Amino acid sequence: MKVRRGHRFKLKPAPEMEHAFVVMAGHARFVGNKALRLSLDRLARGVPILWYTDLCGLLHLWKQSEEYGFLAEANAQVLQQKCKDLCRAFSDAFDPTQPGKRLPRFKKRGVDDSFRFPQGVRIENRRVYLPKVGWVGFFHSRSVAGTINSATVSREADGWYVSIQTEVTLAEPALHPGPPIGVDRGVAVFAATSAGELVAAINAGKRLANRMRHLQRLLARQRKGSKNRAKTKRRIARLHQSIARRRADFLHKLSTRWSQSHALIVLEDLRIGNLTRSAKGTVEEPGRHVAAKSGLNRSILDQGWGAFAQMLAYKLTERGGQLLLVPAHHTSQACSGCGRIQAANRLSRDAFRCVVCGHAEHAEAEVKGAVPAPQPSASINAGDSAARTGGLNRPAVGQTVEACQEKGPGWREPKAQSAERRPGARGAWMEEAEGTGLPMTREPAGNREGVPPMARPAREAPDFSRGEGVNSKDSSPSACGCPGRAVATNATVTLYTSSPFGYRWKYVGPENTP
Numbered sequence: 001m002k003v004r005r006g007h008r009f010k011l012k013p014a015p016e017m018e019h020a021f022v023v024m025a026g027h028a029r030f031v032g033n034k035a036l037r038l039s040l041d042r043l044a045r046g047v048p049i050l051w052y053t054d055l056c057g058l059l060h061l062w063k064q065s066e067e068y069g070f071l072a073e074a075n076a077q078v079l080q081q082k083c084k085d086l087c088r089a090f091s092d093a094f095d096p097t098q099p100g101k102r103l104p105r106f107k108k109r110g111v112d113d114s115f116r117f118p119q120g121v122r123i124e125n126r127r128v129y130l131p132k133v134g135w136v137g138f139f140h141s142r143s144v145a146g147t148i149n150s151a152t153v154s155r156e157a158d159g160w161y162v163s164i165q166t167e168v169t170l171a172e173p174a175l176h177p178g179p180p181i182g183v184d185r186g187v188a189v190f191a192a193t194s195a196g197e198l199v200a201a202i203n204a205g206k207r208l209a210n211r212m213r214h215l216q217r218l219l220a221r222q223r224k225g226s227k228n229r230a231k232t233k234r235r236i237a238r239l240h241q242s243i244a245r246r247r248a249d250f251l252h253k254l255s256t257r258w259s260q261s262h263a264l265i266v267l268e269d270l271r272i273g274n275l276t277r278s279a280k281g282t283v284e285e286p287g288r289h290v291a292a293k294s295g296l297n298r299s300i301l302d303q304g305w306g307a308f309a310q311m312l313a314y315k316l317t318e319r320g321g322q323l324l325l326v327p328a329h330h331t332s333q334a335c336s337g338c339g340r341i342q343a344a345n346r347l348s349r350d351a352f353r354c355v356v357c358g359h360a361e362h363a364e365a366e367v368k369g370a371v372p373a374p375q376p377s378a379s380i381n382a383g384d385s386a387a388r389t390g391g392l393n394r395p396a397v398g399q400t401v402e403a404c405q406e407k408g409p410g411w412r413e414p415k416a417q418s419a420e421r422r423p424g425a426r427g428a429w430m431e432e433a434e435g436t437g438l439p440m441t442r443e444p445a446g447n448r449e450g451v452p453p454m455a456r457p458a459r460e461a462p463d464f465s466r467g468e469g470v471n472s473k474d475s476s477p478s479a480c481g482c483p484g485r486a487v488a489t490n491a492t493v494t495l496y497t498s499s500p501f502g503y504r505w506k507y508v509g510p511e512n513t514p
Helices: 015-044 052-064 069-073 076-093 209-221 227-261 290-303 305-318 363-370 425-435
Strands: 002-012 114-117 122-124 127-130 134-138 147-156 159-169 181-185 189-193 198-200 264-268 322-326 351-353 360-362 377-381 400-403 485-487 492-496 505-507
Touching: 015 052, 015 069, 015 076, 015 114, 015 147, 052 069, 052 076, 076 114, 127 147, 127 159, 209 227, 227 305, 264 305, 290 305, 305 322
Parallel strands: 181 264, 264 322
Antiparallel strands: 002 134, 002 159, 114 147, 122 127, 127 134, 147 159, 181 189, 189 198, 351 360, 377 492, 400 485, 400 505
């Protein structure tokens, strides 16, 4: 398995090297803005834009001209990479599958100054070689493993940094032996898990809001172009950097801890862009509660939900785990006791009380129960080694499995004619189960002891009213396909874990040892 990793270090450039960084970033910005202007003008005239090959040809002519001959001071591949980034931005903007993308915009001097070297980068001890710049010292805080693909130099509030991308070949990870967990992200409480853990939010931006407000008011009163104004801008930039670093440190530590201890993490598939959309409306239809919605948007963005999901995704993948996104509809209104969905269940931000069964709990602790973990099924071969399932007990041929027939919170009664449209679908299973002489018993609701964690992603639990429940790999039933009890008859046994869409399964036979 090939994995790309990033290593970021702070550089220690000499004054002449820092000047070279400024010149190279300025030339790359100039080429990007000029190419963008040409493309936008062609779009306005209805002419196809210039893509990467055409831009590289123009770049060669510019460097040979007298007007733009200064571009030869920069590394040629740095300028070409800027053209490649522009073409990718246009491609994403024209992609109908990415409606959130828009046309690229012009870059301003001093804002996100960066440039990339696609090759020619070497590391030796505490120095890094950058083409047309030379050897530059850096703070070597950790080792760099793998093959170097590229290096990006960028400027932040406290100096210049280099981000080195490497490619590492890793062995395929074994299945993670940890249990699954469901996580609900919030604002008052950053995360509530199905294990009952409530993680307090760090609120990095809110903690430093007063200092930020003071500096921004000070900046507004200072004369443009003055040295004091430049000093205040640097102080504001360092404060923004501190907020980002605090948030990233919190997210990295939490995502690492959970990825090490859980095989499957279930998150709500939140549309953060829609959640943080402004409520100001238009002149014809002005919005309501604009100030309150603005404060809520600021709090949501301060949490870093999207970055947290990305961190969990790649960390779980490298450890043999999986991140699963589920629909977020009605998760704050579903009762974990009876499964009913009612808007009146949510009394306030912190209070939850079911209007049907009377179940009451803290709202965040209740919402985590509405995110099931896991939902789909898992197919386990009884002849496999214990390492494939993390050393868990699993049923063998002849072991009894049973469905308790507890209906999940998302259960919907099938139509009355569904069984008649498929004659014999349900009846055949009923007759086959009754012919075995096994008791058609039901377990009490909520009795799920011994349900194994999910080992692999699969499908939802079967709907027995439509005749589902047959193992697709074999014509004979591998587990109970009717509302009752049956014995596994072949080596492949399909286990259905807790699902909000159908029945829940549990072990009732003796524990199996491989």
